[in-house]
Amino acid sequence: VIRCRAAVAWAPGKPLSVEEVEVAHPKAGEVRIKIVATGICSTDDHVRQGSFPNAEFPVIPGHEGAGIVESVGEGVTSMKPGDKVIPLCIPHCGECSYCLNPEANFCQKSHMCEPQNLLPDKTSRFTCKGKLIHHFLWISTFAEYTVVPEYAVAKIDAAAPLDKVCLFGCAFSTGYGAAINTAKVKPGSTCAIFGLGGVGLSVVIGCKAAGASRIIAVDINKDKFAKAKELGATECINPRDFNKPIQEVLTEMTGQAVDYSFEVIGKAETMIAALASCNMNTGICVMVGELDSGSEISIDPMLLLTGRTWKGTVLGGFKARESIPKLVSSYLEKKFNPEPLITHTLPFAKVNEGFELLRAGK
């Protein structure tokens, strides 16, 4: 058993508590990982607030991390201690019908199909002050050490800088994939991206890599614009600068509305605005941001009837275990650069400060 620090969410709505926890030895088919770097994603904040579906408290959140294998359980063959790895927020068992379907990436072992608050044998590897602490999506990267099933870990290039590639665990892959895999942005097309956090900026990178001719970044926080431009946005607009709905602004700017729109925030009104901003007959809108659990959206079906396509995407449509190592390699080959997505680097003990920065839009 390893004793180490972890940020525990004891109850919904409370700040995370940095505690000493016990992390058990990996069982058969499991891997214990020393987490070297982890990102903070809005989804982790949803967990902390209690609005992530089927999460259970107390829990160690965090799902965007990178680390080094510390030990492996019996039967693990694809990695060994010392390997650099990224734990996967969507597993990739390789056997279920989704893993076998080339178009799908939503492994049946993932949380939406079956809660991942405990490992497959229905027990947890974490305890704190004598209590069982739940996993989050199995991986719980807000812990110095975590234990994860082998098929929810991807082995990556030994040269990868862990403090940068943790982003491939979630934000970068989600946004970049939304553009490349889900929307399948075509060269010369026009795109609009609502929300310029880590994931939104990754969508910008994806649209640029795909050769879009116009990449219109939309955010109510103009401090986000500089980075968006640096990463490829051709124009940045702030809905608060206009008297009319943003979809009308976008339709006027482009003449016929955009070919592809992305909502990367997680709010019903921007989801509808993003849908209405894409061309009524040929436009594609991708829902990347996740709404609070239990909420509903209400739309006029004519928005779809005229020919629009509205799709969702998880982890950018990537089959996690195959794709994440390739994305890391492409990064090392300098095919794209997600480093501007990193706004602050903080020591682990300052995790709550990190959340405050996230909430303040920094």
Place this chain on the structure above:
Amino acid sequence: LCDDLKMQVPFPFSLLCLQVIKCKAAVLWEANKPFSIEEVEVAPPKEHEVRIKIMATGICRSDDHVVTGALVMPFPVILGHEAAGVVESVGQGVTSVKPGDKVIPLFVPQCGKCQSCLNAKGNLCSKTDLGTGAGLMADGTTRFTCKGKAVHHFLGTSTFTEYTVVHESGVAKIDSAAPLEKVCLIGCGFSTGYGAALQTAKVEPGSTCAIFGLGGVGLSVVIGCKAAGASRIIAVDINKDKFAKAKELGATDCINPKDFKKPIHEVLIEMTGQGVDYSFEVIGHTDTMTAALASCQLNYGVSVIVGVPPAAQNITFDPMLLFTGRSWKGSVFGGWKSKDSVPKLVADYMKKKFVLDPLITHTLPWTKINEGFDLLRTGK
């Protein structure tokens, strides 16, 4: 008679061309009233317009939506948009059809020049009257008058009349051997459903499909899914009298939501293990639109909205349905570029690639139009 006669026309038609025609039409004077068979005056076609003698017309639910006020259009109006006929005369500048040609009017035109027409995937030509619903020809006037009043057009077609005038971009010349009383369906119902499966959803061989609603359009979706090689075609309707035809056209299973205690999407998920690859809502009700969405596979399923919902009614749904990876799309006229596709669909029919007869439930003389609508409304 004027100079334009030089451009004209085989003998039987020359007497009528450029003259006003007096004929019968079914006029709808206001909402929620029966159609009134009236004598109307149909003006000659202006530049780029075509006057057509309508030989057969179908009744579509969308026509009924105007009667009930669910689809708001200006009154008085001559409805009908699914028809086939013969060109009677053409206005100046018309080159793609001539008097005597068999034609199908197109409620979604194809001008060939606007951004939608130029886009390989687009089919919603900017000349369509679907958005504005003004009910007028391009010059802002109507070609119909009745009892001294101007009568509006409907979606650039107006086929509940012996003669109509349409814009050249809204009419397609078809095979001269085509039986007009069958191919009128290609003007709307058949193409909309068949295209929803082949063009919009792009159903793949071996896949599973669920079709909600087995009217003319729903049955056309069944035909399309079958043509695409789907392995399971599950037809869903609360009226079991619809099942026999659905099976004849290719449905492998027919289910009635009223036979189950649990929501229909749960039934479909259980039947298929994970939900269908493709689902289609071909009714126009917001709750079945959501059920159809939830019935398709959560990570790669595609759901198509084909049915036209009543104006101003919203769908309310849980966005997680989309978030996990589903695609939700809609299409008008099956996604077909109208003027290009209609002649080809007629040609395919002539080559027996698909049948249309089962879609025709009744054939009535058109003076019995109100009875036709009663049959539609009672699910017959």
